[in-house]
Amino acid sequence: MPEIHLLSGGTLLPDWSGAGSVADGAVAWSGETILAVGPREELERRHPDAVRHQARGGWIAPGLINAHHHIYSALATGLDPGLTIDGFGQCLDRLWWRLDRAHDEASIRQSARLTSLRCALAGCTTLVDHHASPACIEGSLDWLAEELETAGLSALLCYEATDRNGHAGALAGLRESRRFRDSVRANGRFRGLLGLHAAFTLGDDTLAAAARLAEDGGIHVHVAEDRLDGEICRGRDGQGPLERLESAGLLGAASWIAHGTHLDEAGLDLLARRGALLVHNPESNANTQVGRLDLRAVRRAGVDVALGTDGMSSCLLSALRCAFLLHRQGEGDSAGGWQDCTGLLEGARQRLARLFGQPAYGQLVAGAPADLIVLDMPAAPPPTAGNLIAQLVFGQVPPRVRHTVARGRWLVDHFEACGLDPHRLAAEIRPVREVLWLRFHKLGAGTSYLGPEPGAAGGRPE
Ligand SMILES: [Zn+2]
Missing domain, CATH: 3.20.20.140 (Metal-dependent hydrolases)
Structure with a gap:
């Protein structure tokens, strides 16, 4: 069996409704699938040998x-x-x-x-x-x-x-x-x-x-x-x-x-x-x-x-x-x-x-795909269905993404991308973008699908 990971140290949001949050929550996953979510103490007891990860007080929420x-x-x-x-x-x-x-x-x-x-x-x-x-x-x-x-x-x-x-x-x-x-x-x-x-x-x-x-x-x-x-x-x-x-x-x-x-x-x-x-x-x-x-x-x-x-x-x-x-x-x-x-x-x-065919897609519940993130929400009050939108639009804007885990794989770890290397990607993209833009500028506009240009005989009204 793949090793078990346990992410804790933050407020758990089982979904994006804002309801049902757990103040000192945790999520455990193995491979691509969530094993359990709930209070940190309970999950630590159930998975004492899990690899531990820290949310540092953030919101642990679905990807x-x-x-x-x-x-x-x-x-x-x-x-x-x-x-x-x-x-x-x-x-x-x-x-x-x-x-x-x-x-x-x-x-x-x-x-x-x-x-x-x-x-x-x-x-x-x-x-x-x-x-x-x-x-x-x-x-x-x-x-x-x-x-x-x-x-x-x-x-x-x-x-x-x-x-x-x-x-x-x-x-x-x-x-x-x-x-x-x-x-x-x-x-x-x-x-x-x-x-x-x-x-x-x-x-x-x-x-x-x-x-x-x-x-x-x-x-x-x-x-x-x-x-x-x-x-x-x-x-x-x-x-x-x-x-x-x-x-x-x-x-x-x-x-x-x-x-x-x-x-x-x-x-x-x-x-x-x-x-x-x-x-x-x-x-x-x-x-x-x-x-x-x-x-x-x-x-x-x-x-x-x-x-x-x-x-x-x-x-x-x-x-x-x-x-x-x-x-x-x-x-x-x-x-x-x-x-x-x-x-x-x-x-x-x-x-x-x-x-x-995944009944709990986009939720943090046992059996769902292990797609989860941690948002830094400094000094945020407990999320509720009534205040979730306010916290997301007025607080730390946009909330910084501390962690991104997709199908159990770490994509962002403490704000750093750990899959794609941004510097290497920039070097790869530069010549491809130059060629793409050159081709773009050689292509004409004025597709007939919109009809003649405004003002032309029989054209669309301006
Ligand atoms: Zn679109």
Whole structure:
């Protein structure tokens, strides 16, 4: 039997609800699985020979789950697109749809390594990624999985199919998602979904092909992130983006819907009835100025909601703070907002539990995967369901991650990355990034998928 590890000396949070914390708690694990959690004295008595680790007064909590990420954006930090960007359409066309086309295997692998390091340092042990690399689709999800596995992380992956590079490219994207999904059904660390970019870049034939492959609506797709999605979809046949997915039979309990910023009451009600998950990406919404997700309306409609970073960073706790502040500002509510943000860190847990066949995924309980972190929370009062959000957004911001342990493996030890070496990684990334940026600048913008540029004859309104 592998040796037993025991982490103690802090406050134990069995999940991210804030309820049920144990003041002087501990967690014991062996191999990739948690053996026991509870009061320190009890676990020390039960496991006297365990290898001991110290939380130094921090919060011992489940590893964070980033419910919507884009690894392919990792090397874009500092990239000057060389063109002005005005609005969401140009942001896609002049930045992200050039970057994804510029990727090759080397740049995808390095993006995954850098994202893994950032995730580990930010306490994230599972990420849900939405990948695009139109010049090299086949096998790209394997490259991501190999790098993430080497780094110690777990993930739910998909390739975002789109017609914007031609229908053959869309079908290749669907094939890649299906291939990967089917290849990891028995894998302990990875699962796959069918990926779709967004309804406005998907033709009816592609949606029909996706519907033949999806299982229980098992898609990961951007919906109504900006008004553009609705305008372009309705301009074609009168149907909005969510209606198009619904008409194609693509909405179900396994659907993973990113953004939803411009969904109306009927759209939110449909998501609730289908049991789909909505992923809130507040930092990204603010950055692209697409609008604000009305979290209160989402809650009122009974939609399950989780939190993602949408490639903006890998720090979920920064995204939580942004979600809270934007929510308060938007509601004009200077005292409330806690309830609407409570549960954002837990929103994806049950879906992943189902997908991985691990009933306690994302929780610190016996039998769950040993994914855990320690947050430094100097002089913090005991966490409760009522004060958890306040402590995470007003206290030590963002809380420093002392330890990250993923499937029993130490990724961050007393604030230092112990898997990937940041200095070696920087040296590896530099030449790959230079080549990626050169390819990026050689690629033109002005994709026909958005229609002619604003102001051109027959073009979109400005
Ligand atoms: Zn996204």
